[in-house]
Amino acid sequence: MPERVHKYLDGGSKPMKSATTRDIEVTTDRLSGSKKRKREDVDDNLSVRPRSNAPSSGSLASVEGLSKGFKPTNLTSAKGYEPQHQLTNGSTTKQSLPKSRLSPNSLANQSVQSPLKARANALWPLRKALPVWSRASEIRQGLRIKDIMLLVGETGSGKSTQVPQILAGEPWCKSRPVTLENAKQTVNVGGCIAITEPRRVAAITLARRVAEEMGTPLGASSPASRVGYSVRFDNSTSPCTKIKFLTEGMLLQEMLLDPWLKQYSAVIVDEVHERGVNVDLVLGFMRNIAAGRLEGRGGIPLKVAVMSATAEMERLGSFFEEGYVPSSNGVDPEENESDVSESEWSGISSSDEEHGTADSKGKHINGKQAEKSCAHVATCHIEGRQFPVTINYTPEPVQDFVDAALRTTFKIHYQEPMPGDILVFLTGQETVESLESLVNEYALGMSRDVPKMLVLPLFAALPQAAQQRVFQPAPPRTRKIILATNIAETSVTVSGVRFIIDCGKAKIKQFRTRIGLDSLLVKPISKSAAIQRKGRAGREAPGQCYRLYTEQSYLDLEPRNTPEILRSDLSHAILTMKARGVDDIINFPFLDHPPREALEKALMQLFQLGALTDTGTISEIGQQMAKLPLTVSLGRVLIAAAEPELDCVSEVIDIISCLSVENIFLNLTSEEKKEEAQSARRELYRREGDHLTLLMTVQAYAAENADRKAWAERHFVSHRAMQAVMDVRKQLRAQCQQSKSLKGEKPRQITPELATSLLKCFLKGFATNSARLMPDGSYKTIVGNQTVAIHPSSGLFGKKVEAIMYNEFVFTTKSYARGVSTVQMDWIGGALGI
Template structure:
């Protein structure tokens, strides 16, 4: 039962990553960071802290970090940079606030407190080489492991550079990260934050929340936000540099950003050349340096060849021989920055620099199972109690499982077994953690552990990247996760339990070594580990590409088959998506983006939902406001609460009956949103009464507001349409026609045997039990979601007439 202890580490004294004197500092620093991450999870975002000093401007001191003694210069003694101002009129134009006043004392104090922590970060000694690298070249690939400090320090290092006259953008995959990093950097710089004051130098931009001002020089934003900006301002004229962080996570958005940036720095975008070059820093945790360097290096070389052809410049000819630097960082651990352009001084800016920064991590011992198991719940249970009896407190346990059901199963078992423990054994506190859990329940992992208690956090993938659980010294990893996979042929998504990659396993293990030395129990054998894929398949290789391609077309990247992909999706997947966009009339027959397609690309919606919206704005449909309500409800998590017990389910059914519509789920959503809005006194109580999620409804209202704004910007909101509180028959038909136009590939007809078969593809589908049409028979259905979980399910279903469907199909084929 007990997993074997690995012989390698047994009895051997574990070596720390650093000496004992620095350990204290490190611990202090780590602790701060974790508290700060935990705060960011909460509401309010601490915006009040500096609020009473709104008018006080911190000193502008661009030189401050240059000599590694940034903060020790007295405020007010700032350097004058008249030469810089005359060289860069843009800076004057932006009128970045100047420091005529002293800093608020508490802001100063905080800044000075943080300085020693900053200085102890592994990235701090690299400041000179990072700056030199970007003076020499326009692209830097920086590899920094967890805890290196790259996300907070790199933008600060670059701010004082002569080329940096505008703003630095730094992207994050998640909202919380963008917001909390911005707050941290503001504190470190002794600046106010966000839009507290026009002089605030650090800000962030995430959906529904833009906290930037005229003085913003460092701007943290989500990847999606940057992409939207890139559609509106193709040259990225407000930025001197773009830092792309967490590239190793390889979201579709990051892949698009990298492709666009490569074209931009290489100047291959037709007619798009910036006056001053854009500096690009690509930051990644794992050592994918070679692929990234090659990716940008090839682009630069192509452009250098173009220059040669155009100008006949003999100097440029030499670029051809200048290969991009492809040294792996591990091979040169003592040489922090590599650049191959030094031997070709005439060829500045045509190469890619690399930099490797070591991480900060305590050692973690790995323990494998002697033989494979299928029963993770049972095995986890044994290991949890084995750790609990054997290892001293403190030291919480983090268990990685695949989903809600296994988590709840294990939680129940732990609680049962824990009751049988002797009174002298410390208590065990099992805490589930998954995204669908209400916010307050998720917050429980951040509350201090009660005395003589060990926390056991039972988590999904959410704890791998999104949430940092404090206090963990033991990790149990089942080696699997649920992965979404798009099937091109069927056009449906499936969620499958699959083995994780080696890099994910290493990431999970690392969660045990954030605060002290730890242990990682892998519920698989060492051989099992060795057979795992090296890295997780990037999302772009396993998702529906229609949205990505629409974005590319909207940005003028017309030749999608030759787009610079870091990983090129199979031709079949690209063609499938192009065809889908053609059917949606987002593209012309020639493949060029249509006027309609451009509007769809600018909406924060999938192409299908975007198409529904655009259709609703047409005069003959004239139902935009109702459709916006439906789309808003479809854009958020399920607005109807999931009930567990049979009794509560029946209660909910009865309470919701007045909302249900026989036309299907879409009209039911419309009525629910309308009734919620009609409720003027207590919407929260209304939600509780109808078993509707209040949080989800608040999100619906946010999305609705944003969509209406964008509709008016895109000149879609010009109709005479009025939302009726009870849509007429004709209105209902118009609404369903719009839904059909977007989801024509998601239609099915009733077969004589009572099953449904899709009209395009002849696939059997079933109406999902969550639908109001579950168990009903109607001649045809249209559905907004098509998922495979053991069986093909249609979710978000409306009843339609077969001849409506045929009409649309004939029109587009």
């Protein structure tokens, strides 16, 4: 480890690069391509609509009437709203509800009722009944006085849809002209609320729902729209967007253009408990902005609401309290002249006191003076609405969970009355498929008077049509048995489930810093994941959960999932930070600080790629890399492709597009099909290796103008994956055209010279991913001297060549290289500079 790497860690201390000299309007269109395109995962089949099978109870009659004329569907996204069963819970909100400034009633009264307004009016009673509305006043007052609020809202509280609407009418939520310290010109700050979501479907479905509730058209469809969303490949916002749902990655991308997020008055960070790398970065940036002097915002504070399903109030609270510098110029006093009744509101909620963290800060809240210099974080706990789920444990530890799941499935099926589908959580495709065949086999022996079983696998790699089967209602007298991976834990919600079988395990990806290798391991889940899985049975009615482990094993589980930032390669995260002005990585406010070794490794890699200078600051190459929606290595390759002696941007984009999506070649099970596929793909195969084979495939697919789907089927290529490839390709081409590294080139013949250029180009990003042939026929890595085998999915499997370069190094049954091409030793030497 060179000494300078240590300097990166400790050196430099500017917390945030000043953006006062830059005044760049935030538009994501430029980056992601402005053409809106509907994708299959967000079409109307997947959109959130009131379910037609909402259980009825006395008070619900009118509610059911409201949903007439709307397409029912069984599928809601993980972030679906839950008003239907909220109402069936029988509880009514007794206390008087605050009037919303955005109440569609008032909007509608101003003009003739349009269908949109009528729909919004119809939704209003459902909204008012959500638990979050009983806290609306508390939420408003909290953020009037403080800049940061923590909201713990359990499933079914309605927080994701309602909190933005509750805040949108606040006096601080408007655009104001300010003159920045170092700039002469006046700029507008604020006016819009951002809500970040971890997944694209969630951002889109929530935006749709909120637009509906507010009675405004969605996004770019009309200038009258007040609600929009922004996700990769799909930006639907207009200049008057007031509430904008976006993925965490999109907000980070916007910060590249404007670190001060000037268009926003508030950022709501939703689903923080999921703890992906991006949300941790967003939280760190939010704390930096909130704790700073706000010079880039003309002193106007950015309100931050952090929403989580689990009560990690103490940690999040102290995270935002630490390093908070009270700003003298932070608040326009006029804005806070409000009807705040101190008696009805306290900065520290009772739930915090239960956790023993309410400290002296909370006691001084008596007026604005005290509050500004003491506690800066308001908290609010919103109860959820879930039906009870009873838990069953096994008396003894289970050896074979597939076998145990099989027995439990039949036990439930025989003992429990219909209706009530069963959702089984398993670890992966392999266990799903083996249980599938076992259940089907045993089901043949069932007597005729027992209801039938319909076994449905569900995992991400399953083709879209097969996934959809899970959401179709079962035939009469049939119980659905859904065998799912983790996809059903957060990403997808299936209605009708009353029984959960939880094997207690999941596949977790773990990056091993020392050897720079990803492992995918089956590990016990955390307590919170177990609770999440259990909760999937209680969304519509009381349910039951069968845990295939003992109660003691449950008690021994880790309380939370390990945050992703503690178990992944940090090179991309660090580049993200450096490009947004964070020079001092070690002192960045991480909610969980990654190990120093992992930071050093990532800094080393960035330095070797030329993204950082030897003083640890970001280089011009690094800045360019940070703009690209690619891993750091692939980003480096794309930049190298524009060098005059390599000159292969167009082709590199084609290859990179494949490498950044799932496998484009279908996995075939039968020998027969495999042989058939091999001959069908022969015309695509290149002996240089997988990189060139991918290029051939993309070029052939792109050249097919008649029927690409048929082409894909003929070649045993995944059409879904190829559509994703074309999306990425289009985005990268647009970006490279904008940066002038790509001019409308036509596809070229792939000559040996071009092939050499391409492989040399990839070595600029992957020189450390190379290995040479040993006398015994095995391969050993050039850096680290570890044994590595060519993965059987590679076209070079079983071949012996002088040296190889690979895209990925993974450990499954042994260490494998995937995405492999042949290279020459002297090219590697050149690229490594040795």
